[in-house]
Amino acid sequence: MGALPKVFAQNQLRRSPIYRLTQAAGAFCEVINSGAVPMHYGNSDSELDRARRMAIADLSGLPRTGFKGTGTVDWLAGQGLTIGPDSNMAYRQDGGALAARLAPTEIFLIDGLEATGALIDRLNGAWNWGTEKPRKLIGYPMPRQDSHAWFMITGDAAPDMFAKICGVDLRPHKFAPGRIAQTSLAKMSGIVIRDDRGAIPAFHLLADVASAEYLWGAVLDAMSEFGGAPVGLQALRRLGEVPS
Structure with missing residues (x-):
């Protein structure tokens, strides 16, 4: 076995x-x-x-992960992702990962089949609240x-x-x-x-x-x-x- x-x-x-x-x-x-x-x-x-x-x-x-909330797509775009305007569409990223736009402010990310995990690890590590006031809206993680x-x-x-x-x-x-x-x-x-x-x-x-x-x-x-x-x-x- x-x-x-x-x-x-x-x-x-x-x-x-x-x-x-x-x-x-x-x-x-x-x-x-x-x-x-x-x-x-x-x-x-x-x-x-x-x-x-x-x-x-x-x-x-x-590997897979997710992000949701006001500012999510802008934050991901700032991280180098390409996400189109339409919901219920999945957008291919460099390396093969898919950014599935389930709603205007909700993204479900699944790795490509080579499964390096590099993009998802980077995004999970990069997200954090800023110290500015008022705080910039960048969504929040949705671990998947x-x-x-x-x-x-x-x-x-x-x-x-x-x-x-x-x-x-x-x-x-x-x-x-x-x-x-x-x-x-x-x-x-x-x-x-x-x-x-x-x-x-x-x-x-x-x-x-x-x-x-x-x-x-x-x-x-x-x-x-x-x-x-x-x-x-x-x-x-x-x-x-x-x-x-």
Whole structure:
């Protein structure tokens, strides 16, 4: 099995809320930014094919954060981020991270799949109240590492699968790259962000960490008729590198 070496466990690395489920499915994990991340399930070539058809990956061990409130977008722009004016859109940053604008003054940041954590670490370290009076409005941090589970759904059949659990039409001609849907997924609230890997449809799925096991099972059930199954981060990285 892909259990982490004892030294990792002793260091109390951050684990996904569905760590036990991915371990039971045979996941082999690596440590990325102090998080245990499923990299593969034993056969990277077959996982690549699966990811092109229908797959789910657990990215909950990767870095993410958030900022909210009046002045948030201006402060992030001052930190070098590029964030467009439209809400419910995700904006790509240098290095691959996405700044998901959930509302005019709320940004949810998820790292790119290379998962260096550099941007998110820098932003978390840079935020602080100034000493000026009146104090400049720069928003406030909304830590997301422990509030939201993070899955990624890939494959040509993904929009059809989502039609079973989500009321939003996620077909490519209806839901463009970068679009965000804050909606109901399998009868619970969640966030869907389209972020294709090459020519393959791909969607980030962010939801309440307390319901992660339920949602993981619901998606696996919904994708079963399409031959869907879990894949690791390696397959997602390769997916963006190969032609469809």
